[in-house]
Amino acid sequence: MFGNNRLRALDRRESMRLLAKAPVGRIVYTRQALPAVLPVNFAVDTGGSVVLRTAADSDLVRAVDGVVVAFEVDDYDAEAQTGWSVVVTGRADVVTDAAEHERLARTGPRSWVAGRNGVFVRIHSEIVTGRDIVAAAEDGAGDAS
Amino acid sequence: MFGNNRLRALDRRESMRLLAKAPVGRIVYTRQALPAVLPVNFAVDTGGSVVLRTAADSDLVRAVDGVVVAFEVDDYDAEAQTGWSVVVTGRADVVTDAAEHERLARTGPRSWVAGRNGVFVRIHSEIVTGRDIVAAAEDGAGDAS
Numbered sequence: 001m002f003g004n005n006r007l008r009a010l011d012r013r014e015s016m017r018l019l020a021k022a023p024v025g026r027i028v029y030t031r032q033a034l035p036a037v038l039p040v041n042f043a044v045d046t047g048g049s050v051v052l053r054t055a056a057d058s059d060l061v062r063a064v065d066g067v068v069v070a071f072e073v074d075d076y077d078a079e080a081q082t083g084w085s086v087v088v089t090g091r092a093d094v095v096t097d098a099a100e101h102e103r104l105a106r107t108g109p110r111s112w113v114a115g116r117n118g119v120f121v122r123i124h125s126e127i128v129t130g131r132d133i134v135a136a137a138e139d140g141a142g143d144a145s
Numbered sequence: 146m147f148g149n150n151r152l153r154a155l156d157r158r159e160s161m162r163l164l165a166k167a168p169v170g171r172i173v174y175t176r177q178a179l180p181a182v183l184p185v186n187f188a189v190d191t192g193g194s195v196v197l198r199t200a201a202d203s204d205l206v207r208a209v210d211g212v213v214v215a216f217e218v219d220d221y222d223a224e225a226q227t228g229w230s231v232v233v234t235g236r237a238d239v240v241t242d243a244a245e246h247e248r249l250a251r252t253g254p255r256s257w258v259a260g261r262n263g264v265f266v267r268i269h270s271e272i273v274t275g276r277d278i279v280a281a282a283e284d285g286a287g288d289a290s
């Protein structure tokens with residue numbers, strides 16, 4: 001029944017599984033004292049970290065290097081009013097180690113946009129949370145909150 | 146060609162048109178001094194404001210009432226590496242006017258989750274930005290940045 005679905009928390013393992021299969025996520029940060037958000041393609045790397053690629057001189061790099069950011073992925077079915085989302089929260093750092101940069105240049109993500117392949121940014125998955133909205137009929141018991 | 150697409154800015158009118166057709170967006174805010182993001186269904190209301198519905202006692206309401214937040218919608222084609230995103234930035238307020246609440250209760254959005262229909266939150270679209278990643282072949286000229 002519409003408007004009657006239920007929310008469930010996802011554990012870290014399930015959240016990481018969903019994160020790994022999403023092609024695009026959204027990096028959430030602060031830019032000039034305002035909340036900011038930017039969708040980007042990415043890869044999941046060692047330790048469950050999120051790696052994305054962007055121009056070395058981008059506003060994004062200036063805003064996120066060395067600070068805690070959030071990174072969100074989701075998928076939903078608007079008809080059934082169901083879906084899931086996963087949020088990783090942790091420190092973002094530009095990858096400065098040359099060997100690490102080399103490895104990521106071979107195996108890591110590549111920006112969809114020309115001229116944006118200067119640096120890799122790694123987000124450490126310090127906090128991982130996930131939630132799932134399931135149809136009421138699929139969820140026998142439990143409170144909605 | 147992959148990794149060779151181009152970024153374009155969308156004007157406010159085109160951004161608002163895309164916003165209005167998205168079923169789900171993501172509210173971006175600060176919770177306990179950390180960046181936070183939550184996907185929600187919503188409606189576009191008077192003056193291009195974004196209205197969503199949630200529980201009156203939710204963490205979201207406590208975190209966003211009276212403060213500037215961002216609200217993001219997007220859509221993309223991972224195969225073609227193209228897509229668009231729109232971000233609205235502005236002050237969020239719980240709707241406290243009784244007549245306004247009544248009107249929105251009849252015509253406004255309804256939470257997908259049971260028990261979350263306590264209050265409406267309005268985000269004023271003070272800043273509206275949009276961007277579009279288009280295939281290189283579709284975009285004859287111009288710089289990628």
